[in-house]
Amino acid sequence: MNKNVVVVGAGINGLIAAHYLRRAGLGVTLIERAAQVGGACISEVATVEGHSHKYALGASVLGLMQDFIFQETGLADRLQTYVPEQAKRVHFPDASTSAWIYRDPAQLQRELADKWGERGDAEGFRADEAKVVDYLQEGYRAAVPPSLDEAKLRLGDALTRLWITGSAADLLDHYFTAERSKIYMAMTVTESGPVSLQEPYSAFTMPLMDSGSIFGGYYGFVKEGIWRITEELAQINRERGVDVRLGCKVEGVDPGRGTLHYQQAGQGHAVAFDHLVFATDPLSAARLTGDSGMVHKVEGKRTLGTSGKLNLFFRKPVRWKEASDHPAGDTVFRFIFSVESIADFERSTLRVTSGETDYSPGFIQIYCEGASMRQMGMVEPFDRLAVFFKNMALNQRGEALPEVEAAVKAKVMSLIANPQDCAWARLLAPRDLQQLFLFPGGNIDHTVLTGGQTFFERQFSADPAQQFYQFGSWSNVSYCGAAAYPCGSIAGTPGYMCAQQLIRHMA
Numbered sequence: 142m143n144k145n146v147v148v149v150g151a152g153i154n155g156l157i158a159a160h161y162l163r164r165a166g167l168g169v170t171l172i173e174r175a176a177q178v179g180g181a182c183i184s185e186v187a188t189v190e191g192h193s194h195k196y197a198l199g200a201s202v203l204g205l206m207q208d209f210i211f212q213e214t215g216l217a218d219r220l221q222t223y224v225p226e227q228a229k230r231v232h233f234p235d236a237s238t239s240a241w242i243y244r245d246p247a248q249l250q251r252e253l254a255d256k257w258g259e260r261g262d263a264e265g266f267r268a269d270e271a272k273v274v275d276y277l278q279e280g281y282r283a284a285v286p287p288s289l290d291e292a293k294l295r296l297g298d299a300l301t302r303l304w305i306t307g308s309a310a311d312l313l314d315h316y317f318t319a320e321r322s323k324i325y326m327a328m329t330v331t332e333s334g335p336v337s338l339q340e341p342y343s344a345f346t347m348p349l350m351d352s353g354s355i356f357g358g359y360y361g362f363v364k365e366g367i368w369r370i371t372e373e374l375a376q377i378n379r380e381r382g383v384d385v386r387l388g389c390k391v392e393g394v395d396p397g398r399g400t401l402h403y404q405q406a407g408q409g410h411a412v413a414f415d416h417l418v419f420a421t422d423p424l425s426a427a428r429l430t431g432d433s434g435m436v437h438k439v440e441g442k443r444t445l446g447t448s449g450k451l452n453l454f455f456r457k458p459v460r461w462k463e464a465s466d467h468p469a470g471d472t473v474f475r476f477i478f479s480v481e482s483i484a485d486f487e488r489s490t491l492r493v494t495s496g497e498t499d500y501s502p503g504f505i506q507i508y509c510e511g512a513s514m515r516q517m518g519m520v521e522p523f524d525r526l527a528v529f530f531k532n533m534a535l536n537q538r539g540e541a542l543p544e545v546e547a548a549v550k551a552k553v554m555s556l557i558a559n560p561q562d563c564a565w566a567r568l569l570a571p572r573d574l575q576q577l578f579l580f581p582g583g584n585i586d587h588t589v590l591t592g593g594q595t596f597f598e599r600q601f602s603a604d605p606a607q608q609f610y611q612f613g614s615w616s617n618v619s620y621c622g623a624a625a626y627p628c629g630s631i632a633g634t635p636g637y638m639c640a641q642q643l644i645r646h647m648a
C-alpha cells in the first residue's frame with residue numbers, strides 16, 4: 142500500500158493507530174501539538190524538599206489494554222509491570238462494615254454475605270460478566286464494530302438486556318440484595334461521568350471496564366510510571382519509520398483536497414494525505430474539519446466529567462492501619478465510600494451536574510503507586526499515592542479548592558498510620574483536565590459513557606454500518622480518540638480497531 146496517512150494526536154490512541162498502520166506498510170506521519178507525546182498519559186516533575194520526583198499527571202493505572210496489543214507492539218519486551226494480587230479493601234462510614242473484595246468468586250460471595258448480609262449471587266454475577274467480557278474481547282481482537290444483533294446472537298436476549306441495553310440499577314438488583322454490594326459494583330458506572338444508575342445502557346459500563354486482558358481484567362502498574370507506555374511506543378514507532386512531529390498544532394484540514402495545515406514554531410506548514418485519522422478529542426476534530434454540522438453534533442454530546450485526582454508524596458513508605466501480613470500488603474487497592482445507600486450514591490453523583498456544589502462526596506479510589514514501584518525494585522525519594530475521587534463540579538481548578546483537597550486528604554489519612562510523612566499534594570479537578578488535556582467537559586473518556594454515547598452509538602460516522610470509525614461523511618477521515626468505541630483509558634483499543642478498519646478499507 143503506497144498511501145500516506147496522517148494521524149493527529151500522539152496520545153495512546155494516535156500512537157497505537159500509527160503503529161498498526163505503519164506495520165501494514167502505509168506511510169504514517171503523526172502530528173502532535175505538545176512538545177512531548179502521551180496526551181493524558183504523561184509525567185510531570187515535582188521538586189519537593191530538594192528532591193525532584195516524577196509523578197503521573199493524568200492516567201496512573203493500567204488494565205483496560207488488550208494483551209495482544211501489549212505483545213504485538215513490542216511494549217511487553219521493553220516494559221516491566223506489576224499487578225497487586227491481594228484482595229481489595231473497601232471502607233464504609235461504619236468502620237465495622239469494611240470488607241475484602243476477593244478475586245475468587247466463592248470467597249467473595251462468603252465475604253459479602255458475612256460483612257454486608259449479601260443474599261444474592263456474586264458468583265453468578267462474575268460468571269455472566271465473564272461471558273459478556275469474552276464477547277467484547279473477541280470483537281476487539283477482530284476489530285468488529287459492536288452491534289446489538291450480534292450481541293443477542295452471542296449472548297442471548299436476557300444477557301444482552303441485563304448487561305448491555307439495561308440500567309445499572311436493574312443489573313445490580315438482579316444479582317445483589319445488599320446496598321453495600323450494589324454501591325461497590327456501581328462505582329465503575331460513574332467513573333467516566335455523572336451517569337444515573339437508572340439510565341438505559343448504564344449497565345454496560347461494568348463489563349466494559351473489566352474487559353481489559355493485559356492483567357485478566359485487573360489493574361496494575363508500569364515500572365517508573367504509566368507514561369512509559371506512550372514514551373516507549375513513540376520510540377518503537379520511530380524505529381519502524383513513523384514520522385513523529387512534535388510541537389505542531391494542527392489549525393485546519395481540507396478533506397476535499399487531502400491537505401492538513403499546522404503551525405510549528407510560528408511557521409505555517411502543509412502536509413498532504415490520502416487518509417486522515419483524528420486521535421484527538423472529538424470537538425477539536427470537528428472544529429478542524431470546519432464542518433459546522435459536525436461541530437453542532439459533537440457540541441450536543443454529554444461531556445461532563447466529575448473525577449478529581451489527588452497525587453500525594455510521602456517521605457517514608459505509607460503504613461496502613463489495617464495492613465495485611467502479605468509481603469506486598471502495602472500495594473492493596475483501597476476504596477472509601479462516603480455513602481451507605483444506593484439512593485445516596487445516586488444523589489451524590491447527580492448533585493454536581495448542576496454546579497450547585499463544587500464537591501459532593503461519593504467514593505475515593507487509592508492506588509499505591511510507590512509501593513508497587515518498590516515491588517519492581519525501584520528506590521525513590523518519595524512514596525506516592527494516586528487518589529481518584531468523586532464527585533467534583535466543572536466550576537473551578539483544583540488549586541482554587543483547598544477545602545476539597547483537605548476533605549479528601551483527611552479521609553485518606555484516616556487509614557494511614559504515618560500521615561505526618563505526607564510532604565506534597567496536588568489536586569486536579571475536571572476544570573484542570575479540560576484545560577490541561579483539552580478534554581471538552583473534563584471527562585476522562587472525552588465523552589460520558591451513557592445511552593446514546595456507548596456501545597454501537599460510540600462513533601461519529603455518517604455511515605456506521607459500513608465505516609464505523611469514519612468521521613462524519615468524509616470517506617478519507619477517521620476518528621479514533623477516547624470518545625470512540627469502546628472508550629478512553631490507556632488501552633488504545635479505539636486506535637487499534639480504527640486502524641484495522643482502515644487497513645481493510647485501503648487494501
Ligand SMILES: Cc1cc2nc3c(=O)[nH]c(=O)nc-3n(C[C@H](O)[C@H](O)[C@H](O)COP(=O)(O)OP(=O)(O)OC[C@H]3O[C@@H](n4cnc5c(N)ncnc54)[C@H](O)[C@@H]3O)c2cc1C
Nearest residue numbers: 150152153154174180181199200201202391623629630631
Ligand atoms: C487525570 C486523569 C486520570 C486518568 N486515569 C486513568 C487511569 O488511571 N487509567 C486509564 O486507563 N485511563 C485513565 N485516564 C483516561 C486516559 O488517560 C484517557 O482516556 C486517554 O489518555 C485518552 O487517550 P487519547 O489518545 O484518546 O487522547 P489524548 O490522550 O487526549 O491525546 C490526544 C492528543 O491530541 C493532541 N491534539 C489535540 N488537538 C490537537 C491539534 N489541533 N493539533 C495537534 N495535536 C492535537 C493533544 O495534545 C493530545 O496529545 C485518566 C485521564 C485523566 C485526565
